[in-house]
Amino acid sequence: MRDVLQWREPVPLGGTMGEPRARGRFGEYGGRYAPESLVEACREVDEEFREAWADPGFRGALARLLAVHAGRPTPLTPAGRLSEALGVRLYLKREDLTHTGSHKINNVLGQALLATRMGRRRLIAETGAGQHGVATATAAALLGLEATVFMGERDIERQALNVFRMRMLGAEVVPVTTGSRTLKDATSEAMRHWVGATGDSHYCIGSVIGPDPYPWMVREFQRVIGDEARGQCAAELRTGVPDYVVACVGGGSNAAGTFAGFADTPARLVGVEAAGGAGAARGRLGVLHGCRSLFLQDDDGQITQAHSIAAGLDYPGVGPEHAHLRDLGRARYVTVTDDEAVGAAVRLARAEGIVPALESAHALAWVIRAAGDGDLPAGSTVLMTLSGRGDKDVSTLKELL
Amino acid sequence: MTSPALAAGAVERHLRARRDTGRGLLMPYVTGGITPGWTDYLRAFAAAGADAIEVGLPFSDPTLDGVTIQQASETALAWGASTRRILADLAGARPPGQPDLGVPLVASTYYNLVLHDGPEAFCAALRRAGVGGLIVPDLPVHEADELTDVAAAAGIELVLLASPATPQPRLAEISGRSRGFVYAVSLMGTTGERAALAASAAELTGRIRRVTDRPVLLGFGISTPDQAREARRHADGVVVGAAVMRRVLDGAGPEDLRAFLATLRQALDQECDRPR
Ligand SMILES: Cc1ncc(COP(=O)(O)O)c(C=O)c1O
Numbered sequence: 143m144r145d146v147l148q149w150r151e152p153v154p155l156g157g158t159m160g161e162p163r164a165r166g167r168f169g170e171y172g173g174r175y176a177p178e179s180l181v182e183a184c185r186e187v188d189e190e191f192r193e194a195w196a197d198p199g200f201r202g203a204l205a206r207l208l209a210v211h212a213g214r215p216t217p218l219t220p221a222g223r224l225s226e227a228l229g230v231r232l233y234l235k236r237e238d239l240t241h242t243g244s245h246k247i248n249n250v251l252g253q254a255l256l257a258t259r260m261g262r263r264r265l266i267a268e269t270g271a272g273q274h275g276v277a278t279a280t281a282a283a284l285l286g287l288e289a290t291v292f293m294g295e296r297d298i299e300r301q302a303l304n305v306f307r308m309r310m311l312g313a314e315v316v317p318v319t320t321g322s323r324t325l326k327d328a329t330s331e332a333m334r335h336w337v338g339a340t341g342d343s344h345y346c347i348g349s350v351i352g353p354d355p356y357p358w359m360v361r362e363f364q365r366v367i368g369d370e371a372r373g374q375c376a377a378e379l380r381t382g383v384p385d386y387v388v389a390c391v392g393g394g395s396n397a398a399g400t401f402a403g404f405a406d407t408p409a410r411l412v413g414v415e416a417a418g419g420a421g422a423a424r425g426r427l428g429v430l431h432g433c434r435s436l437f438l439q440d441d442d443g444q445i446t447q448a449h450s451i452a453a454g455l456d457y458p459g460v461g462p463e464h465a466h467l468r469d470l471g472r473a474r475y476v477t478v479t480d481d482e483a484v485g486a487a488v489r490l491a492r493a494e495g496i497v498p499a500l501e502s503a504h505a506l507a508w509v510i511r512a513a514g515d516g517d518l519p520a521g522s523t524v525l526m527t528l529s530g531r532g533d534k535d536v537s538t539l540k541e542l543l
Numbered sequence: 544m545t546s547p548a549l550a551a552g553a554v555e556r557h558l559r560a561r562r563d564t565g566r567g568l569l570m571p572y573v574t575g576g577i578t579p580g581w582t583d584y585l586r587a588f589a590a591a592g593a594d595a596i597e598v599g600l601p602f603s604d605p606t607l608d609g610v611t612i613q614q615a616s617e618t619a620l621a622w623g624a625s626t627r628r629i630l631a632d633l634a635g636a637r638p639p640g641q642p643d644l645g646v647p648l649v650a651s652t653y654y655n656l657v658l659h660d661g662p663e664a665f666c667a668a669l670r671r672a673g674v675g676g677l678i679v680p681d682l683p684v685h686e687a688d689e690l691t692d693v694a695a696a697a698g699i700e701l702v703l704l705a706s707p708a709t710p711q712p713r714l715a716e717i718s719g720r721s722r723g724f725v726y727a728v729s730l731m732g733t734t735g736e737r738a739a740l741a742a743s744a745a746e747l748t749g750r751i752r753r754v755t756d757r758p759v760l761l762g763f764g765i766s767t768p769d770q771a772r773e774a775r776r777h778a779d780g781v782v783v784g785a786a787v788m789r790r791v792l793d794g795a796g797p798e799d800l801r802a803f804l805a806t807l808r809q810a811l812d813q814e815c816d817r818p819r
Contacts, residue, residue, distance in 0.1 A: 174685065444603040
């Protein structure tokens, strides 16, 4: 399948990943479409985040946690054998090597510190793959907070390892039995729960979705991926910046954090969605979970269920900033199938000795396909964010391989 | 300057007129399309003494609803309910020349369904189906600009919600910009039956009354005649949703609902006989 959306040439630079405009807008997307009962809570998070982000003390405390607890900075790994086979120069930003095994910890440590600053004693989270849930449970344990994690029943089955990890870390895991019993419904249930718990709880959203300020705040907490990678590329690459920057997109947090480091460079930004959950590539304008963005919908305006082998990509929408980057032509959004992703996971394991999360394998699957069909010109340098490690997916893979 | 009562739309005029006679207002809710013959519930509600009827247009992801209305939405969607079909049913339920229900209809839904058709087309379709008001729980006042003028131009009264968490200056803005009535959310939570009226209900309605004389209806959690009676002490009336829909989901027909709503009607009438 060729991708329909192309860049407008030349690649537009700069100014596209700063603070959102008034009322949390990225172009026409974003906003705070929250029920009235949550509006004040969102305003408090916004106010506190702005203060904290401008406070060197907060930044310092977060940087230290990221270093001593999460293991940052993560390395940039040249994928030597795979590069040779594909005819491109592929570098992997190794978020799989963070503590808890995915980029989700970057955002969660930020929000958990913010929650303690706000005097909250409990974190609420939704999770799909369980990585955000595990990260939330971890941060809660680390900072002496409680954690309640909502997870679709279907995901509880396919990500059993992470459910156990969350419980071992002391978090309460609440099964969600409504709708598609995946990430979308877990998010709805977490929001419902938050309405009744704003007094003592912080809702720690796991991706660049939700009401303002979440899409912006989560991107800022994930910016560390892109900022580090930018510096590492400057040191490692002859050209200083890669030709292509690629990341998988569920809600879009690892991609947003990665892109943020390169928005003001000529690098071409590519977000890779699951074919069955392609909010950016196939969604229509809508409002869900507090923000205006692109969502998969039927002809009556009902949100349709996403389907992906990767639980973390099983979401029918995409963060508002990605919708905006798409409209601007600054980033391009492509899709890969379950089979392509599984194939890519195996290939990475055998060529580089790295078992990736199925989410991350989507990004690699596009690199492999695009290198093959010339979409990615021979000799291009490619930075790909490897958002997480594959341990959680072994039972899914075992059934298939 | 015209008085607010004269400038008001038809829903608000109707509610003000009834309130001004001392009557406690009753607005039952039904999920559109919940059964094939669902519009029979509207007639039963009117017969039980409803002052307005809220018709839910079901959405796949009702993020502010508790289990009962979630289930009702899912059931209606499984029957094939859609905005278009429900509005067609409504138009069919009040054929030209036949006596009207005599009760204003207020649609409620999530903003995605409004955006899907586009605010103009959506409001025009409501109007054609005889709907007078609209409630959109995930469209707070600061995002409502896109819909307010369009709704007003189409003759649709856009009802805004106020919450116990709403600070006073914002409450004044909501009360000023709301049309039809002010929807006071009684508690910090989702829709669904509760054992008692939340303490926050009295405090919130008191704060709203300080800034408007528009009718104020309390909703969320009001399930029994006792709760309706207590709510009436603070507000002009009540919205009853989950308590209706649980009965409908359990198989109760229009006649059963008429009987249930009559108990609420009676409770509200008793309360208004007492000095306030
Ligand atoms: C390893 C991994 N990558 C990617 C994602 C997708 O999320 P996002 O698009 O917000 O980065 C998830 C979500 O669970 C994940 O666990």
